[in-house]
Amino acid sequence: MxxxxxxxxxxxxxxxxxxxxxxxxxxxxxxxxxxxxxxxxxxxxxxxxxxxxxxxxxxxxxxxxxxxxxxxxxxxxxxxxxxxxxxxxxxxxxxxxxxxxxxxxxxxxxxxxxxxxxxxxxxxxxxxxxxxxxxxxxxxxxxxxxxxxxxxxxxxxxxxxAGAHKWNWVLGVLSAGLSTKEVFEKYDQLSGQMGSAEEYAINRQRCIGISWDIHPQDLTSALVNDLEAPSVELLSEIDVALRAGKKAGASASLMSGSGSTCAFLAKDEAHAKDLKLELQQATVFKDVLLASGPxxxxxxxxxxx
The missing domain is CATH 3.30.230.10 (Ribosomal Protein S5; domain 2)
Known part of the structure; x- marks a missing residue:
């Protein structure tokens, strides 16, 4: 070959x-x-x-x-x-x-x-x-x-x-990126506000116990990112982006990984296309993309x- x-x-x-x-x-x-x-x-x-x-x-x-x-x-x-x-x-x-x-x-x-x-x-x-x-x-x-x-x-x-359910995403890409290292450094600086080891252990067990193969619209409350707060401290546009997603009607708005992209959950493909058009009007995004998973x-x- x-x-x-x-x-x-x-x-x-x-x-x-x-x-x-x-x-x-x-x-x-x-x-x-x-x-x-x-x-x-x-x-x-x-x-x-x-x-x-x-x-x-x-x-x-x-x-x-x-x-x-x-x-x-x-x-x-x-x-x-x-x-x-x-x-x-x-x-x-x-x-x-x-x-x-x-x-x-x-x-x-x-x-x-x-x-x-x-x-x-x-x-x-x-x-x-x-x-x-x-x-x-x-x-x-x-x-x-x-x-x-x-x-x-x-x-x-x-x-x-994964189940048979399709997750429809609209991705809001910001102009600036964030390194994982600097996000965790900021997380450590905020550690007094971010929760204890005991709280983490409880959250971890809750995460492990979630059935992720049910309909995505029934899992919106489970979409959580502990790195969001330190990332927003480093890049305030993330907060603006997340609020733009909620205002546009996303089922859920969350930052992916250590940022800076924000992922907005749509109800279906048609909703995702409408959401993309709405978010393209927001000046905070460098680009708005459609994707699905898993x-x-x-x-x-x-x-x-």
Whole structure:
């Protein structure tokens, strides 16, 4: 096989529950992931050396050196199977960067899946997920896709029953992004107002006990993000965006991940289209996108032999 092209989905977090900073400098965290139908495209081709070309949405904000997650993923898998990567990566971005939608992690997952197939390495999905976990907390989810429960740093994901119900989303993309590191630093600064370890434990158990396979309109009260408050402190436009969604008639408005994208739940596809038109009038958004979930994780689009 000479090349392979893959689709890498975005995600929204239906719930984010965070605890205080631990002694190991990580936070207890519980997340519910849902893969959604917004995709980057990654093509991997044999060549001498390792290079990457990035085009599309906010491509200028993504490094093309050794800091790039796609290159890190290829080298990590190569080290695992004893292969020196000799590849060119062509990444077309649609998922906004530093937006809480997991684009970088999904691209890394696509590199793992694609290189595994291209090299004929036969590394299992479980092992790919373990390699991905060393690259970023969200990477394993994009190999799995659909819906899953995450429990923090290098903890295994638990697949969730998605049911037959479709979630219709309108995504409000802001001009400015937020790094996960700065959001958690602000969270720690606000920790006195954000709740105790005991409160986190209660919230975590409530999250685990939710049946996520029922109709989305019956789950609106469960859509909660503990990182919203610190993110709003860093970027006040998030609060403006969330209020715009509520005013426009969204069933629920929440920030995805550590921000800055805001996700608005619609009742159905027609409502989503109407909601998109309404939100496009709000000056706070750089772009307004439609997506739905849950969808599969990284998938193959094309193989060339």
């Amino acid at each position: 000479q090349s392979i092209t893959l689709q890498a989905p975005a995600k929204v977090n239906l719930q984010v529950r965070a605890g205080p900073l631990r002694d190991d400098r990580y936070h207890d965290i519980t997340l519910v992931y849902q893969a959604i139908s917004l995709y980057d495209t990654l093509t991997i081709t044999y060549q001498k050396g390792v290079t990457i070309n990035i085009s599309g949405t906010q491509s200028e904000r993504i490094p093309t050196d050794d800091a790039n997650l796609v290159l890190k993923a290829a080298k990590a898998l190569g080290a695992h199977v004893g292969i020196e990567p000799q590849l060119h990566f062509d990444l077309v971005k649609v998922i906004p960067t530093q937006a809480g939608l997991g684009g970088g992690s999904s691209d890394a997952a696509a590199a793992l899946v694609g290189c595994n197939i291209l090299w004929g390495s036969n590394v299992s999905d479980d092992d790919l997920m373990a390699i991905g976990a060393r690259l970023g907390e969200d990477v394993p989810f994009f190999i799995m896709g659909m819906m899953a429960l995450g429990s923090g740093h290098r903890q295994p994901l638990v697949s969730l029953q 969808v599969e994780g990284v998938r193959i689009l094309h193989e060339q032999k």
